[in-house]
Every structure is written in structure tokens, then in C-alpha cells.
Amino acid sequence: MISILIINLILLIATECRNVFDVDDKYLLSNLIKQDQERFTLYRLTLSDVPSVTNAxxxxxxxxxxxxxxxxxxxxxxxxxxxxxxxxxxxxxxxxEFAVSLLSSHKRLSTWEVFVRVPKFFDLNPTTLKIDEL
Structure with missing residues (x-):
């Protein structure tokens, strides 16, 4: 009887943990937005509950x-x-390459938006510059 209760308790805890840490959570998915551009991919991440003493x-x-x-x-x-x-x-x-922007700030917490731009293609051929171009 005790073993059945323990097994049920373990299954209940595992189910709750899965619900808490589920990546398919709508709130978590809305935090990261990916925008494909011609030469770059732009990732936009919204971070809430950041301490207000934080700066860029x-x-x-x-x-x-x-x-x-x-x-x-x-x-x-x-x-x-x-x-x-x-x-x-x-x-x-x-x-x-990244930039940050403060969206809102309250007494102790603030909300920030982080933009990260990553190239889709990397030019691996070295480019020589003339002295005039420097």
C-alpha cells in the first residue's frame, strides 16, 4: 500500500515538474522572436523581472x-x-552584434529587450585593404 502511494506521489511530482519546465509554454515562446532577413537573422528576446539597478x-x-x-x-x-x-x-x-532597449521600469523590476543580429553567410576570403582605404 505504501509503495503504491510512493509511486503515485513520484508520478504526480514528475507530471508537475514537466508542466513547470515545459518549453512549449506560450509565455516562454513569446519571449523569443526570430526574424529572417536577406543576409542576417535577427533574434529579439524580451526579458522581464530584471532588477531595476541593471543598465545596458x-x-x-x-x-x-x-x-x-x-x-x-x-x-x-x-x-x-x-x-x-x-x-x-x-x-x-x-x-x-547586439543592442538592448529598456521597455519599462518599476520600483524594483524592469523589462528589457535584447536584439542579436547573426549573419547567415560568413565571408571566409580575406580582404586586403589599401592604405587609402584605412
Whole structure:
């Protein structure tokens, strides 16, 4: 009898955990919007419940490996990972281009929007510049 109760309890906990961490949550899906452009892919991420003391310099966007972006906010536990559609070549040093915008701010919490632009194609041929062009 006790073992049946324990099994039912474990199944109930597993079901609730799945509901809490389900990626198909409509709220989580609305936070990340991907826009395909001709030469770039633009990722727009809305982060809410960010501490109000946060400023634009606290946001960091890094490339992890060759196919993931990680968006972090310094001095917080906020992290988002985005899987890229196209991998960045392994031998290429790439710093993602990003911008942040403050949407709203309240007493202790604020909402920010992060824009990350990633090229669809990488020109791997070196370009030589003349002194006049510098």
C-alpha cells in the first residue's frame, strides 16, 4: 500500500515538474522572436523581472561553441541560450552584434529587450585593404 502511494506521489511530482519546465509554454515562446532577413537573422528576446539597478552595460552576448548564443545579465542569475539556425565556422572568431532597449521600469523590476543580429553567410576570403582605404 505504501509503495503504491510512493509511486503515485513520484508520478504526480514528475507530471508537475514537466508542466513547470515545459518549453512549449506560450509565455516562454513569446519571449523569443526570430526574424529572417536577406543576409542576417535577427533574434529579439524580451526579458522581464530584471532588477531595476541593471543598465545596458550589464548585458553580455557570447557564442558558445559554434551553434549557441548565451545572453547573460551581470549580477543576476538571468541566462538565455539560443540555438542558431546556421553554425558559425569553428575557426572563425565571432562576436555577436547586439543592442538592448529598456521597455519599462518599476520600483524594483524592469523589462528589457535584447536584439542579436547573426549573419547567415560568413565571408571566409580575406580582404586586403589599401592604405587609402584605412
Amino acid at each position: 552595460e550589464d548585458f553580455k552576448v557570447d557564442l558558445i561553441g559554434s551553434e549557441f548564443l548565451m545572453i547573460r545579465v551581470d549580477n543576476t542569475t538571468i541566462q538565455w541560450r539560443i540555438r542558431l539556425d546556421n553554425r558559425v565556422p569553428n575557426h572563425l572568431v565571432f562576436y555577436p
